[in-house]
Amino acid sequence: MELDHKDKREGPNQIATRCMENASFPWLVPPRWTVEPRDISVVAGQPVLMDCVAEGLPNPSVLWRKKQVQLFSRDVGVVKTVTLWMPGSHYSAVTPGYRRQMLENGTLSLVAAEPGDAGHYMCQAANGVGAGLSKVVSLTVHSKSIICTQ
Numbered sequence: 001m002e003l004d005h006k007d008k009r010e011g012p013n014q015i016a017t018r019c020m021e022n023a024s025f026p027w028l029v030p031p032r033w034t035v036e037p038r039d040i041s042v043v044a045g046q047p048v049l050m051d052c053v054a055e056g057l058p059n060p061s062v063l064w065r066k067k068q069v070q071l072f073s074r075d076v077g078v079v080k081t082v083t084l085w086m087p088g089s090h091y092s093a094v095t096p097g098y099r100r101q102m103l104e105n106g107t108l109s110l111v112a113a114e115p116g117d118a119g120h121y122m123c124q125a126a127n128g129v130g131a132g133l134s135k136v137v138s139l140t141v142h143s144k145s146i147i148c149t150q
Helices: 005-009 012-022
Strands: 029-035 040-043 048-050 053-057 061-072 079-082 090-093 100-102 108-110 119-126 133-142
Touching: 029 119, 029 133, 040 048, 048 133
Parallel strands: 040 133
Antiparallel strands: 029 053, 048 108, 061 079, 061 090, 061 119, 100 108, 119 133
16 A cells, blocks of 8 residues: 555554545444235234344344333323324333333243233344334234124
8 A cells, every 4th residue: 555645644543544434344233124024914813923123234133112101191191002003102112011012133021922012113123233124014913703693
């Protein structure tokens, strides 16, 4: 590499920094979907697998969030959190529990869907390279039909 007059006045750290800013690093790859999240519709009681599989270098971490809004009950003054899709609401992290598991590949697993699980979910995949990925999907949970015969 031939240094021009300006480069000769810079120290080795400044030259190395400038070279790194202009270099491309093939071992750093931003996330991309391998299985993109999609809307799902199930009957209550059925298991649910909400895919969110991404790859990149380094391997992306995946975070699931669910759209929430807080409503205030006027008669008792108690805050109740319910799932709604409306402006001004926010997403809260989905926490694993006995009914919900986050699989190693980023898929969110629900053992048996309940009406309260219905709503909009956001999957985010990021690895610090590029902007990361984010997609909002809808989970619809239908009530079980009961047929009575006489």
